[in-house]
Amino acid sequence: GQSLEQPSEVTAVEGAIVQINCTYQTSGFYGLSWYQQHDGGAPTFLSYNALDGLEETGRFSSFLSRSDSYGYLLLQELQMKDSASYFCAVSTDSWGKFQFGAGTQVVVTP
Amino acid sequence: DAGVTQSPTHLIKTRGQHVTLRCSPISGHKSVSWYQQVLGQGPQFIFQYYEKEERGRGNFPDRFSARQFPNYSSELNVNALLLGDSALYLCASSLTAVSGNTIYFGEGSWLTVV
Numbered sequence: 001g002q003s004l005e006q007p008s009e010v011t012a013v014e015g016a017i018v019q020i021n022c023t024y025q026t027s028g029f030y031g032l033s034w035y036q037q038h039d040g041g042a043p044t045f046l047s048y049n050a051l052d053g054l055e056e057t058g059r060f061s062s063f064l065s066r067s068d069s070y071g072y073l074l075l076q077e078l079q080m081k082d083s084a085s086y087f088c089a090v091s092t093d094s095w096g097k098f099q100f101g102a103g104t105q106v107v108v109t110p
Numbered sequence: 111d112a113g114v115t116q117s118p119t120h121l122i123k124t125r126g127q128h129v130t131l132r133c134s135p136i137s138g139h140k141s142v143s144w145y146q147q148v149l150g151q152g153p154q155f156i157f158q159y160y161e162k163e164e165r166g167r168g169n170f171p172d173r174f175s176a177r178q179f180p181n182y183s184s185e186l187n188v189n190a191l192l193l194g195d196s197a198l199y200l201c202a203s204s205l206t207a208v209s210g211n212t213i214y215f216g217e218g219s220w221l222t223v224v
Contacts, residue, residue, distance in 0.1 A: 048210065102150075
């Protein structure tokens with residue numbers, strides 16, 4: 001079957017570093033994306049990895065290993081505003097259809 | 111520039127009724143996708159349209175249908191509503207319909223079926 005596995009919740013203090021892992025098993029793989037969603041809001045795009053390696057965008061970095069069917073999102077210098085749900089999503093066909101994980105709730109404490 | 115806009119933002123329907131949800135993509139975007147997000151879960155793919163043609167369909171019953179208009183806006187229709195259809199319905203747009211394109215979500219339509 002198809003699945004994306006990510007932890008349900010992570011708690012950390014301001015200024016800390018958090019890593020959210022995502023392992024996937026899908027019928028097709030064209031890339032791994034990460035989205036952030038605040039309560040009641042729309043998911044917003046954070047990063048996309050089509051090839052193995054690390055992509056860095058400001059305080060956020062994303063990593064992909066296609067041979068391990070694994071990726072992670074790294075949040076550095078955590079701020080209170082980073083408290084949100086984070087979703088990994090696999091692009092499963094050439095048209096850009098996405099399969100999402102269940103999400104990881106990140107709670108940042110003072 | 112306006113982002114993806116959806117209407118209505120909230121609505122309550124009775125079991126068995128029909129609902130139409132509307133979406134206007136970002137200007138210049140030709141692909142629209144629909145996702146259903148149940149509370150506490152990730153978005154689940156329903157449909158993708160590109161240049162007014164269906165390019166993908168998720169594992170949803172035939173009660174769900176959609177279309178895309180010449181101006182690239184889109185409608186999602188759900189017939190014979192069930193309690194389990196209560197969810198946030200998200201529309202996403204992208205420039206084209208290829209893998210690697212960033213998809214931009216609207217704020218969604220909250221549907222409650224009673």
